[in-house]
Amino acid sequence: MDEPAETQPARIPPTVVRRLPKYLAHAQRLRQMGVEWVSSAELGEALGLTSSTVRQDLSHIDFYGISKRGYSTAGLEAALAQTLGADHEICCVLIGAGNLGRALALHEEFARQGFRICGVFDSSAAVIGKRVGKLVVQSMDELPGMVCGQDVDIGIVTVPHGAAQRVADQLVLAGVRGLLNLTPAHLIVPRKIPVVDARVVASLRELAYAVKINEPRF
Amino acid sequence: MDEPAETQPARIPPTVVRRLPKYLAHAQRLRQMGVEWVSSAELGEALGLTSSTVRQDLSHIDFYGISKRGYSTAGLEAALAQTLGADHEICCVLIGAGNLGRALALHEEFARQGFRICGVFDSSAAVIGKRVGKLVVQSMDELPGMVCGQDVDIGIVTVPHGAAQRVADQLVLAGVRGLLNLTPAHLIVPRKIPVVDARVVASLRELAYAVKINEPRF
DNA sequence: TAGATTGTTAATCGATTAACAATC
């Protein structure tokens, strides 16, 4: 009924949100390397942006630089982690225990970055019951129980194109709050459920086009 | 010295290029399902775009729809494949034979879509010589020979953050024409070499933020 | 023919860059 009273409810433009993880990764790395301060010009050079874009972007988070010194790497890291919600673990389930799915489940970088895979599911009897690291591939029937029992936030979809929409429906029904889509399909879900696409083949196509434009071979 | 005489040299805006692979995947699928015609409104609905965006996007490729019927799925697929260079095989090398790298090398979808992995490389003696499907992990010393011998277009980088820039330098030196970056690093390369980022962790962060904004839990 | 759907132009919207006063 009132105006939003909390600090920082202001929504950050999508294009800026997409860059914030890059600043976070870079700030993390600089701090680990013992660098204490970084300027917008240095950040821009490291990430392929103008210093102007960097300052605009960082003006969206609750953190300020200091004239003549720049940004504290530790402070920047903390503020970005807080804004992005990277300061606590997030629980994910992964659907599709093919090569790609199993590799993602085993990818230590996810756990290091706070994304815990707490379940791997598949519909094929051939893989149900097999181990993937410390987990065992479960049947799709067990999905709803795990999602509501363990407060699962995110579903990662790594199934073939033809199965993708059905799996997305099951995940939404089970109650996940967002989907990471690694399939070629476009997933249709209720408006309240965000979907982020991470399609490697599409990225390869985009790259192949850029390569071709540079100096056509055919 | 002359004006560009070829057809279609006009450069397509980056934002459109990024959507073309989606149209291609969808047109492929529709054709396979036996659907012969599709309207801009249907394409938009299937891919989460307005019909206006669809018509604008398709105006950049050398293909025309027909009033009252829409676009021929087969014609659309062919024109998009031609524009994107998806009508011939592209040879890739993959650097980094960890979980993710091996999974990508084994991912049949790449081959199906015309991206042939013709070499897997790693700098760690522990994995050199091991099999990955039909390939054997090679030492980085053998990279330059393979790239120029086999006309390799694309290098796929799947190594840890700290090794990414060094590997990118080696790939560029060896002569690849574009890089697909799956590491958290931002790669700095000569202006003529396009880089496309496909960072799964960054995508997860973006998603986690969207989820948090929807209904904050913390 | 009448109606639906295209291709394209013009209007709106959003993102990036430039510029500069404030400030450490």
Next chain:
DNA sequence: TAGATTGTTAATCGATTAACAATC
């Protein structure tokens, strides 16, 4: 202090949407 670097406003640039004449 003088100089460098921020935060922010204004200007530019590009992308999306709306509108509509052309046309099958």
